Amino acid sequence: MITAVTAIMLVGITSFNQINITKKSLIVLDIDETTLQFPLINEKWWKTTIAYYKTIYNCNHDTANGHAYQDWLRHVTETNPSHTDSVGLNQLFTKAYKTDSDIIFLTARFPDTIHITKNHIDYLGITDIPIWFTGGESKGKHLKTIHTNIFNHHDNIILVDDMDHNLHSVKNTIFDNDANVYCYKFLHDVVREKVFY
Numbered sequence: 388m389i390t391a392v393t394a395i396m397l398v399g400i401t402s403f404n405q406i407n408i409t410k411k412s413l414i415v416l417d418i419d420e421t422t423l424q425f426p427l428i429n430e431k432w433w434k435t436t437i438a439y440y441k442t443i444y445n446c447n448h449d450t451a452n453g454h455a456y457q458d459w460l461r462h463v464t465e466t467n468p469s470h471t472d473s474v475g476l477n478q479l480f481t482k483a484y485k486t487d488s489d490i491i492f493l494t495a496r497f498p499d500t501i502h503i504t505k506n507h508i509d510y511l512g513i514t515d516i517p518i519w520f521t522g523g524e525s526k527g528k529h530l531k532t533i534h535t536n537i538f539n540h541h542d543n544i545i546l547v548d549d550m551d552h553n554l555h556s557v558k559n560t561i562f563d564n565d566a567n568v569y570c571y572k573f574l575h576d577v578v579r580e581k582v583f584y
Contacts, residue, residue: 399574403475406545406571412488413541414479415530415557417548418496418504418518420575422476423468423511428459429575430549460500468507471575476513489538492518493526493546495553526553527560534562543567549575 400406408414416422420429436458440451470476483490496504498520508518521529526548534544544566546557554570562568 399572400547401574402472403479403547405475406479406482406547407569408479408482408486408488408545409543410486410488411541412483412486412543412545413534413538414483414488414490415493415544415546416490417546417550417553417573418492418494418507420471420549421547421573422471422492422513423507424471424575425463425466425468428462433459463507464503467510470511471573473511489541490516491533491538492516493521493530493533494518495521495523495526495550497522525556527556527558530557531560531562534566541566543569545569545571547571547573549573 406414419425433455436455437448437451440446440454441448444450444454480490482488492508494504501518501520504518504520508514508516519529519533526546530544530546534541542565544557544562546554546568548554548557548570549572551572554572558568558570560568
């Protein structure tokens with residue numbers, strides 16, 4: 388049976404320990420600027436880099452974004468990530484275990500980055516969490532497929548992401564079995580200031 392979901396949008400969180408987890412939840416974590424971070428890479432970097440390429444190459448947004456993506460890929464291939472919130476993430480893992488919940492990663496990264504993505508996750512000491520790649524497509528669409536085919540026994544879906552369009556994509560998706568959807572915006576730039584500056 389498909390029905391409308393209950394969706395709760397929070398203003399934002401700066402730590403994973405601010406997430407309320409109820410029994411049998413599917414916890415869906417974004418990777419970049421949510422679970423891990425790289426020096427100098429954030430939403431402002433993307434906007435500035437895309438604008439730079441639009442100007443120097445006099446090209447459209449998609450072409451400029453492709454150039455920015457290559458810069459990003461080069462940077463993350465050569466640089467090790469750091470946690471955004473290692474203490475909070477460990478507490479989230481503990482809460483998930485105690486509530487019979489599952490955790491997965493859902494990233495906008497492309498599937499051809501699987502090896503580097505696994506290296507990043509391993510570098511942070513995170514193991515045994517499945518990773519799904521959307522390749523920049525709708526996280527709502529992908530999460531619906533994942534929930535329907537694999538994790539449909541969960542009553543609650545909890546998404547943690549730093550990007551509004553990803554949160555809205557999931558919030559506006561209709562899931563099977565009356566799953567409740569809770570969306571948390573990870574305020575990465577607030578946390579980043581504490582870590583890098």
